[in-house]
Amino acid sequence: MSFPRFKLVPGHIDVDVPGWELTGDRLSGERIMECHELFHPHDHAADVEAALQWADRVIGSKQIWTHVSDRNRLEHWEAGTLADNTDGPEPTPADIRALIAEADALQERIRNVEHRLAGSEETRHSVFRLDDAAGRLTAVSEALEETAGELARVRAVRDGSVCAVPWGVCPEHGNTLISTGGRTRCSQLACGRSWDYDRLGVPCGEPLTHKVTDAAGESFRACKAHAMDATERLIGGTVTPLDKADQ
Structure with missing residues (x-):
């Protein structure tokens, strides 16, 4: 579950002083903790609007705020998520x-x-x-x-444990796939295999079974279907089964 990066909460910021509290974390890691008295004490809608604009100024960029009420009907506003940092680790x-x-x-x-x-x-x-x-x-x-x-x-x-050829194949028939609308099927009428994703558009991922070496001596490990395809296309190279220890 993602948690909000910024929270804007109405409440007392001092004894008998109603106002707003803004907390959150900028992408730089800097912590925000700011308070402000009510902007329009006698007009709730105008006060909320002014508070949101104030929060945007403190944060330094315009946010998309979501109104949230908890089970006790206490309200606050949330913006962003802690997963918003595009410079962070790749999503899993x-x-x-x-x-x-x-x-x-x-x-x-x-x-x-x-x-x-x-x-x-x-x-x-x-x-x-x-x-x-x-x-x-x-x-x-x-x-x-x-x-x-x-x-x-x-x-x-x-991680190198499966075939890394950058396009998919039919495990039995090799380079016979057709992808449309994010789905893929084998074009061999007798096959019937299909996949609910663009198998041609992502790395293979089938188990490693062979070593493919071209005429220049460069080699890579491949699955059975890609090795079969290489056998038909390779000129001056070799395709050999992997030892059990290399698979």
Whole structure:
């Protein structure tokens, strides 16, 4: 689960002094802890708007603020997440799947609001947009899951334990794949294999079985299907099975 980078909370900043407290962490790692008295004590909407603008100025950039109410109906505003640092480590499949959990939780919250509004004769006419919004989050989760799967395959290739040829193959028929719309299938009619991702667009990832050496003496390890393809295309090189210890 991602946590907000910035929080803006209304409350008492001193004895009998109502105001706003801004806390958070800039991308540089600098901690923010700032307070300000109410901007418009007698106009809540104007006060909130002014507080958000003040927070943007303190942070140094315009934020997208989300209004949050907890179970006790205490409100505050949140912006950004601790995963926003684009200079940090590369996201992992687990990071992507954490986004899936957030999307699923949001979908559940939307369905809950939809159900509550649908129970009233006065408000049930307004819920059709919520049904559409919740449905779109299903597609979001599916896209994130496919991304996490592709990232996992790329990371597996990096450690050298699987075939790292930068395009996929059919494990049985070799260089016979066709990819459209993010899906891939083997073009051999008798095969029937298909994959729910762009297998041509990511590194292979099949088990290592052969060593391929070209005419100049350069070599790499490959899977059975890529070795088979190399046998048909290689001029003056060799393709030899790996010893068990090298696989």
